[in-house]
Amino acid sequence: MRALIFAAGLGTRMRPLTDRTPKPLLCVGGKPLIVWHLEKLAARGVREVVINTAHLGALFPQTLGDGARWNLRIHYAHEGDAPLETGGGILHALPRLGDAPFLVVNGDVWTDFDFARLPDAPRDLAHLLLVDNPVHHPQGDFRLDAEHTLHDDGEPRLTFAGIGVYRPQLLDGWRQVIGERDGATMQPPRFALAPLLRAAMREGRIDGQHHAGRWTDVGTPERLRELDASLRG
Numbered sequence: 001m002r003a004l005i006f007a008a009g010l011g012t013r014m015r016p017l018t019d020r021t022p023k024p025l026l027c028v029g030g031k032p033l034i035v036w037h038l039e040k041l042a043a044r045g046v047r048e049v050v051i052n053t054a055h056l057g058a059l060f061p062q063t064l065g066d067g068a069r070w071n072l073r074i075h076y077a078h079e080g081d082a083p084l085e086t087g088g089g090i091l092h093a094l095p096r097l098g099d100a101p102f103l104v105v106n107g108d109v110w111t112d113f114d115f116a117r118l119p120d121a122p123r124d125l126a127h128l129l130l131v132d133n134p135v136h137h138p139q140g141d142f143r144l145d146a147e148h149t150l151h152d153d154g155e156p157r158l159t160f161a162g163i164g165v166y167r168p169q170l171l172d173g174w175r176q177v178i179g180e181r182d183g184a185t186m187q188p189p190r191f192a193l194a195p196l197l198r199a200a201m202r203e204g205r206i207d208g209q210h211h212a213g214r215w216t217d218v219g220t221p222e223r224l225r226e227l228d229a230s231l232r233g
Contacts, residue, residue, distance in 0.1 A: 001120060002097050003046045004090065005037055006162075007107035008054035008083035013219055022056045024107030025063055026224060029231030032063065033218060034107050042070045044115040046103065050075045050096045054083040079188070086193035087178070091171055099168060106162030110227055111215040118165050118209075125200050127165045128208040130158035131215040142201070142208070150206045152198045161215055164208075170196060 011018030017026060024034035034051070041049055049072050053060050057078045067074035077093045084092055090104070101121040111131075119127055128150060133140045140157030142150045174191070175184065177199045183190030200206050216227050 002048045003041050003103040004050045004093050005107045008052045008079050010055045028228040037105050038070045040115045048073045050093045052077045052089045054079045084190045087191040088189050101167050108218050109162045112213045113211045122165050123207050124205040125167050125170045126206045129161040129163040130210050131161045133159045148207045150208045152201045
């Protein structure tokens with residue numbers, strides 16, 4: 001299995017910390033956020049990782065190298081100065097990810113979840129990891145039913161953890177779903193993945209699982225400090 005780590009965000013809410021350091025390279029517990037993911041991916045048996053970059057992208061290969069220290073092979077998919085968002089980022093990285101299902105993880109989250117608990121392939125188009133709703137996102141994102149199918153309606157809702165396993169076919173027909181919004185007419189296209197996931201959910205084609213353990217969306221300096229303190233304590 002190959003993996004993609006989203007690392008192209010601008011980190012605007014984390015300024016001034018991200019003026020000189022991309023958010024996934026900020027340290028918690030003595031190492032960069034993205035290194036926690038690389039270690040988990042290596043333990044999962046992943047051997048090839050694509051990291052998409054934009055803001056301060058040159059710092060990623062300078063910091064992480066070719067991945068050999070984790071027994072990984074890292075490929076860098078630079079998107080230019082402006083990130084292509086999640087959907088455009090996957091589309092841009094697909095030539096490096098191949099035809100088989102691949103694991104995707106947001107570079108700015110931290111979790112104690114064991115990536116080995118993810119399936120090698122989703123039942124259909126995608127398998128998403130959900131967590132309990134954090135204080136800053138009490139409304140949640142999706143409903144997980146008893147058959148582990150995800151829905152964009154109904155209650156109770158859980159929060160998407162930014163971790164999942166996808167088939168490349170999820171991107172098939174993306175233009176019909178996205179239309180001309182969100183920079184989709186640009187080259188390369190820039191668009192969010194969420195509309196594709198919601199469209200597939202309406203057809204019952206997305207499944208998932210719930211992780212009740214620790215998870216943090218490191219979206220503010222305060223959350224970064226809290227996470228760092230908890231990991232060092």
